[in-house]
Amino acid sequence: MRGKAIFALLVTIFMMTPVQAGEVNTFQTQQNNPEQPDANNTTLYTYSDGINNFWSHFSDNDTDSVDTFTEEDDNGVITIKHRFTMTPVLDKRLSMTVGGEIRGNFNIYYNGDSDSTDNAGPCQPSQTPNDCDWLNVTMYKGQTKVFQHTENPWPADQWKNIQFSFFVEEGNETWDASNDNPIIEITMKVKGDYQESNFIFAGGTPGAYAIELGEGSSVQLPIDPASFDGVFQDGGNIGDAPASEDAPGFSLVVASAAIAMAAFINQRRDTPEQE
Numbered sequence: 001m002r003g004k005a006i007f008a009l010l011v012t013i014f015m016m017t018p019v020q021a022g023e024v025n026t027f028q029t030q031q032n033n034p035e036q037p038d039a040n041n042t043t044l045y046t047y048s049d050g051i052n053n054f055w056s057h058f059s060d061n062d063t064d065s066v067d068t069f070t071e072e073d074d075n076g077v078i079t080i081k082h083r084f085t086m087t088p089v090l091d092k093r094l095s096m097t098v099g100g101e102i103r104g105n106f107n108i109y110y111n112g113d114s115d116s117t118d119n120a121g122p123c124q125p126s127q128t129p130n131d132c133d134w135l136n137v138t139m140y141k142g143q144t145k146v147f148q149h150t151e152n153p154w155p156a157d158q159w160k161n162i163q164f165s166f167f168v169e170e171g172n173e174t175w176d177a178s179n180d181n182p183i184i185e186i187t188m189k190v191k192g193d194y195q196e197s198n199f200i201f202a203g204g205t206p207g208a209y210a211i212e213l214g215e216g217s218s219v220q221l222p223i224d225p226a227s228f229d230g231v232f233q234d235g236g237n238i239g240d241a242p243a244s245e246d247a248p249g250f251s252l253v254v255a256s257a258a259i260a261m262a263a264f265i266n267q268r269r270d271t272p273e274q275e
Helices: 002-015 021-031 250-270
Strands: 043-048 054-057 068-073 075-086 093-095 101-111 133-141 144-150 158-167 174-176 182-193 207-212 214-220
Touching: 043 075, 043 182, 054 182, 068 075, 075 207, 101 133, 101 144, 101 182, 133 158, 144 158, 182 207, 207 214
Parallel strands: 054 075
Antiparallel strands: 043 054, 043 214, 068 207, 075 182, 093 174, 101 158, 101 207, 101 214, 133 144, 133 182
């Protein structure tokens, strides 16, 4: 009987050992992917191959990207419309803190014709809309426009560090994985009017646009750390208590252990005592 008792006890201990480690490790692995957000990594960085591919993710380094994207046209209009779509796509639910700030930080350069007497901007879009437009930075969650920042003009042939912020409004705080994949869109239009009539005469200003990538141009999101809790990832709300205080599957394990013990006790009762 002692052998059976010891065996039953060992079975009970074994069955009470947590059995959900695989799922927990999988979620931790997803959180540790530097291109995905986590509680300590909430800044979305922009990248480009320097030609015509643009993307973003939450890692501050990407060896496939150039440090600075540039485009030039001595005598013509440069039309910038770059969409930095998160790649790989967002793989989890996020909840932004209502009232929290979405903060943009971009380093932009341009050169080109200026219609203003003080050379304070690329041109006056209201007067020459086909030739120029001021810098606009727009943030999307999927197909939904979250905000748009229009930068005031600054002198040509200069870099400018552009910083801005927007507050998260109630009702727009949940970003649901790939359905709300973040996109940063940058638009601008500048005109170059540099001309050479002969070897002696040359006049005008060549057009140029440039943006620093990676840490040079990014958006910081006010992601609630509770977004990364299992309850929220499973479809619950921020602040919801877990369905059970026990570990996942613990109730089933305890029930199985109880059945094993009951079987052992019944077996002991059915065994005739030796005289």
